[in-house]
Amino acid sequence: MTSRRAGVAWALVGWAFGAAADPQMPAEAAPQVVPCPAGVGNTTKCLAGQDSAGAYYLIALPSPWNGDLVLHAHGGPFLGAPTAKRVAEDLERWSVMPRLGYAWAASSYRQGGVAVTAAAQDTERLRQLFVAQVAKPKHVYLHGQSWGASVAAKGAELFDAGKPYDAVLLTSGVLGGGTRSYDFRLDLRVVYQSLCHNHPLASEPQYPLDIGLPAHSALKATELNQRIDACLGLDKPAAERTPAQSARVKTIVDVIRIPERSIVSHLHWATWHFQDITQKRTGGASPFGNIGAVYSGSADDAALNAGVLRYAADPQAVATLAADADLTGQISVPVLTVHAIHDPTAMVELQDSFGRTMAAAGHADTLVQTYTGDRDHSYLSDPTYAALLEALSAWTTQGKKPTADSIAAGCEKAQATLGSTCRFEPGYRVKPLDTRVPARQRAAAGG
Template identity: 25%
Template sequence: MTITTLLVVGLAPAADATEAGHHTGQLPGGATWVADVPESWNGTIILYSHGFGPLVAQDAPDAATATALLAGGYALVGSSYSGPSWWALESAVGDQFGALAALEAKIGAAKRTIAWGTSMGGLVSAREAEDPHHRIDGALTTCGLVAGALNLDDYQLHGEYALSHLLAPEQAIKLVRYGSQDEAAAAAATLSEVTSDAQATPAGRARIALAAALTNVPTWYTGAVPPAPRDYETQEAQQEQTLAGFVLGFVMTGRYQIELAAGGNSAATRGTDYRALFGGSSHAQQVRTLYRRAGLNLDADLAKLSRDADITADPGAVATLTRTSVPTGRLRVPELAIHTVADQLVPVEQENWYARRVAAAGTGHLLRQAFVQGAGHCAFQPAETIAALHALEARVSTGRWGRGAEPERLNAAAGTGRYVRFEVPHLVGAVSNAKVHGSGIEGGRRDG
């Protein structure tokens, strides 16, 4: 499966869709929308928000899930979003609500509307859950980028900077303020090659592990089960495969799209204490062990990173992303978030930051989070996401969560047995919740 397929999976228009069941249209701002309505509609609309990628309207995460939802009587609708960039958070919430209104104008008002978002779309649905007009009744975020763009840009930059500065200090690899998609792709190809080459030596492997820790890269990438807890070499090998194999290529070109939307670079290294930053990682013991076995001085490398850090953020870009692309945590409706425990593109650690954000806003009673024992971005089975949908619907209907979002109940409904109890690690490089309120955020703004 390609990266684009993984993140932007959508439905081709059904060849045999009837005029009554399949609807499309265009919104005043330029976004397109698509909807599918079953013959026996149950009165619920799923407002689906797609992930990062081409601005193409989608109304479900994949064909199998769409088929199951339509068979269950749900109507589906989603927009393409609009804007100059794939990072379309400026317009996405408005476009989604526009698509919902357009569908309801055709089929009548829904009895219930559930926002469902995937990846970047999970951030969209989290923001829809903050809508003061209560145009939705609940939100389901799946593999959601719920820690927002400021966190995403920061921790990815920390890891890229560590790889570049420790593995290839003589090369001037551009990490921010790309002038074009091609420039970003060229930088990503160079850094991926540097990382792949460094895997040949113990010193290189230790430094890759450090960069992976700063980037919140999980130690499980392939295989039915994760590497053993103390099998640090295998863990690092899977992190290197993750970084060099696809993550660097995806996130560095993705940075160009975010910069395009923000009007500049929102991330900084200057002023960062990398020793403190690294100390908050759940992978710290792995890194320390690999450094010791390689005969390297970890403290010296961390000091070098801190001393030489010179990338600053553009205040205007920080202000734009703070306004458009960071959840406030002020939920207006119940929200259920689900995540695989080893997500390479949207680390599960984002759920830790988001839960604290929601709690700080005083709406923690509306949020529940559930975790699937699996590796991969958005690597859910349709039955697992539909079980989560039903748990959310029960909360909307009854006004209480009960045990509906606990692993045992979700597994019973899904029949897969993969929901587990999981303690979410701290997000390395996280923007302090106390500081995400204005545009003056610079280096040194992290929780650690």
């Protein structure tokens, strides 16, 4: 594209700068032009700022622009204060979207931590800012990745009456609801402690593992890693571990049903994310419990079940987390999902839970779920997302509801120009979450 034509395109986009904001949200300052991260294309213009609630945001406007906006809800969640770096990293990861002609916008969220509803509100604030300060898109596709899929689903539910989003794309989603998606991480904590006895150490103050960490714990991530390595030898090749270390790793993999490569990450999340939830969201009480859970797959299941610590979820904490992070399925616009069958972070069975939630709300017909044979979580492939967006657009604008087969074919078509891989498995049928995570007694929320 010539610089003259690009200038005309940006002039057309810029007409809306300073336009009236939606009265539901405070007026927002105009974004500033900033350098784009690598990979988004030489004709893409990037705009950034900090909104009235304190969230950083980044917008990418390709030229030529197809007129549609992908509103991105990032995963994590990350703890600590929000940063502009977070959204820049996501734009680099999802650069295929502006390269395909879509405008792209993402919020850092106003706060760190496990706060789903607030993040959904921040994402909607950014949509309104885009409309008021940049341009009115033809269509808005709300995209949530990983934990951000729960943010996007929550936002689609919260704002469904006003239809601000034309369709929803949920990728690698944590979609079982906050009160159920993390059960296995408590299971990991108690099984790990029964094997390793070092988180906490016997010499440290003891605390219930279902709170993650006490409020003022000084434990650092590097210290936890050292404890994990001492017990499991994950810092060594498998052949260099002691027989005891190898046996412990096998027990965790077989009982918790997570791959070895994700043990450290899940232990971290079961430590600091649980701490964030209990200390900042639920008043110090835990919404997680394992009463009635029967663990299997070890060399001696009877001894394991007799030895693990048991906790009852606090009913009010369950109610508080449910109000923020559980889903209702009240989404009346098209919803398309993709999930790697071997996802090491968000187990694929969470998709069964989401399907049941949508069906219970009477919206099974607005949901299409797809699966791939990938073993990754954070990113699958460029043609995978290109096919999903093309299918979602056709569903939205032409009423052509896609199928798993048609999306797989679309990926093969996109692969011809984008390269990389297509691993859709249209015949895959997901199993219920209870086939992978033991059922347990549930607290009556608020009881």
